[in-house]
Amino acid sequence: MTAPNTALIRAGQSLTPGDLVALFIIDLSPIRVNQQFAFTSQADKARGPLKFRGITYTPLDVKAEGFELTGQGTMPQPKISVSNATRLMSSATLLYQDLIGAKLIRTRTYAQFLDDGATPDPEAAYTQDIYRFEQKVEHSKHQIVWNLAADMDQEGRELPARLVIRDICLWRYRRWDEDAQAFVYDGVQCLYNGDQSYDRFGNPTTPDQDEPSRHVTTCCKVRFGADAQLPFGGFPGVARVRV
Template identity: 35%
Template sequence: MTLATDVQRPNAGDTVELYDVDCTAIFGEVLRFSPVPLIPDASSPAPAPITWRGQIYAPRACKSEGWLWDGQGPLPQPKLTVGNTDLAISALCIAYSDLQGAIVTRHRVPFKHLDGMPDADPDIEHDPDIFVIDQKTTQNKLVVEFMLGTAIDIEGRMIPGRQVVQGYCPWRYRRWNGSEWVYPTGTTACPYTGEAMFDERGNPTDDPAKDRCAKRLGIGCKRRYPTGDLPFGGFPGAAKYRG
């Protein structure tokens, strides 16, 4: 079944909005939420999380506007306003440079195709809207507001699109869960899968629970890669030149 045939049915039903805020490009995680009104209705039951394609979307106060584009004139710059009463969004802004560069995807999914519905088809959704956070425009104890832009319409973007730190590697390292290794995924994952283990000071260890990367070129990366190329995520060449 396709979306075109599905929406023409008499029982097409409601459409649900879901948001992915992918911060992996700026060394964070993926924040998933389903929007609820910024001003809650006290008489309504508390909203429940939504599951789609195996991912849980937690309810969060949110509103957005400016997604539509008629194919003429400048590209749209949607505005995304997210509830901040728990200060969780403020914390993310502090940790990840106001989330600038994070990828925002707005999904619009027919309610009957959410996980758990009798005839759910996870492949059916409207064309997703994909934008990049250009700047934070408002922040207070109630909301944080972001201006979005398309990847080809972000003015003044510098390369690299992250902070240049000389001696620190931001890549996410594997962890031991008590029985096996858990390896991170995505563009910020450290590729190391070797048997040699070292603690956070670079000392050899036989205990996988103590295996920690020092996040430094010498006692972290070079210990694990004594020969060949180093997947170090920092910028060692950014050191000040001394003549």
């Protein structure tokens, strides 16, 4: 277990710790979409986008509740509501099956520890809350509301938790940040970090069009070399079985 950050402890014990900021990431990689949405609450809108650990969080009306542990022996079942004013989340829900199965990551820190804060400190944050979108319960022109389930709460799920697929790599791949003009590697599993980008057919392309085909021939060999030892997130040793 990582030792608590000293600066965070001092801030939490202070009578004037500063503003506690909640930062949210919706990670679509669990539903096999290489995309993330990073946003923060309406309370921070006057400050504009916030940056922490190199990630830019866009101001958005969001209300999250029910994260607290109750001591009753059950995991929290929080709820999150997101403004539909920009139609961004509405489009995402339509494209990706209401985001069911996607991951929500909540990070809390004090404003002073943000990248542009008074005392920037990427390590000064409380333990992340990680949940999965379980059910969409409201979708109107004003807001979208979901029930969440704890990422560790797997009761009723079939094993193995990871799909066993022979020829397709399911590892999370890097993504291009247009604002920073750089690749983001947070949470990625694929080891490729080369300068050259390739499209899903294995052809050289620009960084903003970088997309893995997830096949050994048109993805791994193109990026790492045909004779290299290839990191591959599939299960090539699984035999084909005809039923």
